[in-house]
Amino acid sequence: MLSQKMLSLGKKSSSIREIFEYSKKRKAEIGSENVFDFSLGNPSIPAPKEVDDAIKGFIDSFDSIDLHGYTSAQGDMQVRETIAKSITERFDVPASANNIYMTCGAAASLTISLKAIINEGDEVILLAPYFPEHKVFAENAGAVVREVLCKEPRFEIDFSELEMAVNKNTRAIIVNSPNNPTGVVLSEDNIKRLSEFLNEKQKQFGREITIIADEPYRELVYDDEVVPYIPKYYDNTIVCYSYSKSLSIPGERIGYIFVSPKMENSEDTFFAVCGAGRSMGYVCAPSLLQRTVAACEGIKPDLSAYDKNRKALYEGLTKIGYSAVRPDGAFYLFVKALEEDAAAFCERAKKYELLLVPSDSFGVSGYVRIAYCVGYEQIANSLPAFEMLYKEYNEEK
């Protein structure tokens, strides 16, 4: 009598969630300092002071009825103007409030965007490795998912693979850069080539192919890495943004959808976004948080803690002998498992209290994801465990 699809989605917790539960149990048994849990992508740096100051400031200075009242479904006009101005200034892309729809975070941005543009049977391309929920969201919108494997070792787009996957039913492709789980930022060359490729395919099939740019990690990049802003290169783009990672407020659920005005039917797409949000019960994004992120627009997170972790982990592991993708952004390290079966490798890592996520749910095999948004001590203390694990495999050879 229930929707079996929803029941199974609700019952089958993600593999990440399962590790999280194991971790809780194990920490209770042997002490949390002895468990090296690298499973969750939960920011480990506090929100910038400006976030809490903004919240308190609004409460002290704003009329309660205005502050906590409904905003329009698209979001508060002033908030949207602030964000649009910031997009134009930072990325040299035209943007107005009428292109911005405030959402409850990146997941909502994605489900709403997909629902707006997908008709039953349309195909959505995921570039593997991809964030597992992308598949859930695309299927929820009625799409058929096609996975396209990226090219090792840096997981840039493989155009010969993409060529084989794009067809007359292709409606969208989700691009997630900086990437979860690899931390890789797609190069400007890669984005330019993708843009040319898709423009050609649009012509060939006489239909639109939209890039849905999932960008929660845009602000989390190291060594002055530049993340190309896709609407600058490809007109038919919807950007899904979230402040979860940049402002370390993942629980507050606040982000936006930017429908590029350069899109041919941009205005109607925006209407469809409004309709999709409405159909799923997103009345408006939390009003206090809308104002807060607008007040904090442009504030850069202090990434020094993540960067320190990144270097220590990448250098530590490669020195031992592991092979890993050097991450440009986000807070994940993608490491080659020491046997073909990544799940078996993760099981063996547990012996050393190392909790890693096998890459299979990200659409590729043979890797593990290590989320390094943890305390630095955990990185430092875990390296001997990684070394023992490595030795165990090498003694077998």
Add this chain to the structure above:
Amino acid sequence: MLSQKMLSLGKKSSSIREIFEYSKKRKAEIGSENVFDFSLGNPSIPAPKEVDDAIKGFIDSFDSIDLHGYTSAQGDMQVRETIAKSITERFDVPASANNIYMTCGAAASLTISLKAIINEGDEVILLAPYFPEHKVFAENAGAVVREVLCKEPRFEIDFSELEMAVNKNTRAIIVNSPNNPTGVVLSEDNIKRLSEFLNEKQKQFGREITIIADEPYRELVYDDEVVPYIPKYYDNTIVCYSYSKSLSIPGERIGYIFVSPKMENSEDTFFAVCGAGRSMGYVCAPSLLQRTVAACEGIKPDLSAYDKNRKALYEGLTKIGYSAVRPDGAFYLFVKALEEDAAAFCERAKKYELLLVPSDSFGVSGYVRIAYCVGYEQIANSLPAFEMLYKEYNEEK
């Protein structure tokens, strides 16, 4: 290339939204004090002091990473325990944290609950007059909507009408008491009879029929009116709650779903709720707000302003000669239009700067909804306009 359903949902703003836009324009022309806008159900009393105190208190005392971090998808455990305890104490209904799923408000509660239980082709019954978005939400879940007219003048459930509508495809019925748009609270007798009726139908058709109780107005009742808590009377119940109206924070989007543990497959239903939330991108309800409403659980709103409006408006209008449903709760008055065509009546009311909502979008004809969550002066100043409108109709006779 877009989803035409979403496009039309996004383009066709509700009639309420259209009046709101007209109102803005008209206020700019003749001054806002001269426009009597009764269209929007936006709370007009400030949030209780405890809400803002709680928010500031959490920011000052909580660790930032915990406070703004993800909660579990169902919501923070302590928050859910607080709410479950409150349900048990106030309504004498068993409830535990495992029955509570925190949401982004009543609309999200409804879309998630419906998606969890509906299979393509299932029928959902709406008791007219109903909140127009109920139809949007039920259809989004893939349900076929059946409207059942309630019995005038008090709009209690009409069981002979209901008898004709319930069939082997009926899967759920949405009950909204206190009701938007009538303000009527369904009596205990009505709820008991509904419960008996549905239990019989469940037996007859050998399938579950779930009551989805949409209760954002539960706390907004006058004259010590008691609102029967449906899970006490009917086992197969899901309660959709929101703090929007009780705490005057509609923009903050916070509420919950309570899956009655007395439901036969309560545990699986809860899983399906989790799956439905996940599929639509509801990662968790805003964490700061979750904690805030738990801290404010049990705080009663000061309804004196609404009650004063209610009395002034109801007495003022009936004295003039209008016929209206005396509201027990919420902040709406449902008034008989002075001609059959409610939309035409509303057009004529505009001449006197009275902005009312015709009842057609609520599934009944011949009435108007007046939202009296406005300043008292607006009520007082509008009565002469209502009188002129009434005279205009009577002079024609």
